Amino acid sequence: MENYKKIIDGKKYSEELLKQLIPLSSKFFKNFNRKPCLAVVLVGDNTASGIYVKNKVNIAEKNGIESIKIILSSEVSEQDLLNEIFKLNENQDIDGILVQLPLPKHISEKKIIHNIDPMKDVDGFHPINFGKLFMGDPNFIPCTPMGCFYMLKNELKDLNGKNAVIIGRSNIVGKPMASLLLSSNCSVTVTHSKTKNLQEHCKKADVLISAVGIPEMIDETYIKKDAIVIDVGINRLQLLNSKTNTSITKLVGDINFEKVVNIVKKITPVPGGVGPMTIACLMHNTIKAAYKNKKQNFVNILGDYF
Numbered sequence: 612m613e614n615y616k617k618i619i620d621g622k623k624y625s626e627e628l629l630k631q632l633i634p635l636s637s638k639f640f641k642n643f644n645r646k647p648c649l650a651v652v653l654v655g656d657n658t659a660s661g662i663y664v665k666n667k668v669n670i671a672e673k674n675g676i677e678s679i680k681i682i683l684s685s686e687v688s689e690q691d692l693l694n695e696i697f698k699l700n701e702n703q704d705i706d707g708i709l710v711q712l713p714l715p716k717h718i719s720e721k722k723i724i725h726n727i728d729p730m731k732d733v734d735g736f737h738p739i740n741f742g743k744l745f746m747g748d749p750n751f752i753p754c755t756p757m758g759c760f761y762m763l764k765n766e767l768k769d770l771n772g773k774n775a776v777i778i779g780r781s782n783i784v785g786k787p788m789a790s791l792l793l794s795s796n797c798s799v800t801v802t803h804s805k806t807k808n809l810q811e812h813c814k815k816a817d818v819l820i821s822a823v824g825i826p827e828m829i830d831e832t833y834i835k836k837d838a839i840v841i842d843v844g845i846n847r848l849q850l851l852n853s854k855t856n857t858s859i860t861k862l863v864g865d866i867n868f869e870k871v872v873n874i875v876k877k878i879t880p881v882p883g884g885v886g887p888m889t890i891a892c893l894m895h896n897t898i899k900a901a902y903k904n905k906k907q908n909f910v911n912i913l914g915d916y917f
């Protein structure tokens with residue numbers, strides 16, 4: 612198969628999903644005379660976080676969702692951040708709350724996440740939402756694994772009995788991804804930095820999901836023939852443009868695309884793979900939160916599980 616046919620086009624998937632969401636945000640506006648509203652909280656000046664927040668706010672505005680950006684200094688106290696969360700929890704005109712992670716070291720991420728109203732927790736990080744997901748009764752599903760899962764379901768149709776290997780055990784990606792794949796009857800292996808013989812595990816994967824954050828770490832020695840590979844890594848490399856002598860930023864994934872593309876059946880590129888779907892799923896969760904806020908029925912366009 613020609614290599615370009617192997618690409619799982621996350622941008623196209625996300626555009627299709629966003630197109631389906633527009634009638635839902637329009638209907639909400641007609642019924643309640645306001646748009647679904649997402650509050651995004653950014654603490655400090657982490658460059659990558661700043662870019663993600665800007666993208667989230669831009670995509671929201673293009674898709675009939677109001678967004679409120681709250682930017683706080685990296686020196687804000689934990690209590691002041693909590694007070695912001697309490698205000699957002701109380702505000703009936705705010706449907707979804709997202710606190711961009713990571714937070715500065717002096718603030719407990721756990722404490723902040725635990726204090727977001729679970730019905731506004733569009734990230735799906737609150738223990739109630741996390742627990743519900745693992746019990747097979749999801750409320751809000753974390754956006755990155757949700758986007759990966761949606762693409763996998765569409766590409767593979769039947770996940771029954773597939774060997775799925777996840778690299779990374781974070782609460783944001785690895786653990787919820789494991790739960791989603793288990794719900795579709797995959798046999799799931801979650802690997803991490805202490806895993807022995809990582810290549811041996813990965814070589815058995817019909818579905819490989821990588822969320823390690825090491826640029827192009829995964830090469831052909833990790834890949835089973837005809838595997839479906841999802842690259843969650845977004846790694847920024849600083850390179851020197853020798854002609855202009857200026858520094859340029861290049862985005863690469865965890866997967867060495869050129870080295871594996873001849874072996875895989877399908878693969879997500881970086882950029883243009885998982886990233887756009889993460890944002891589209893955030894929009895989905897925000898509209899879902901808005902409907903729930905107004906005690907309205909929300910018919911999941913992604914299927915029952917979402």
Ligand code: GUN
Nearest residue numbers: 709710711712713734755
């Ligand atoms: N930082 C990296 N990914 C995410 C995410 O999905 N949500 C939040 N809130 N922060 C992140």
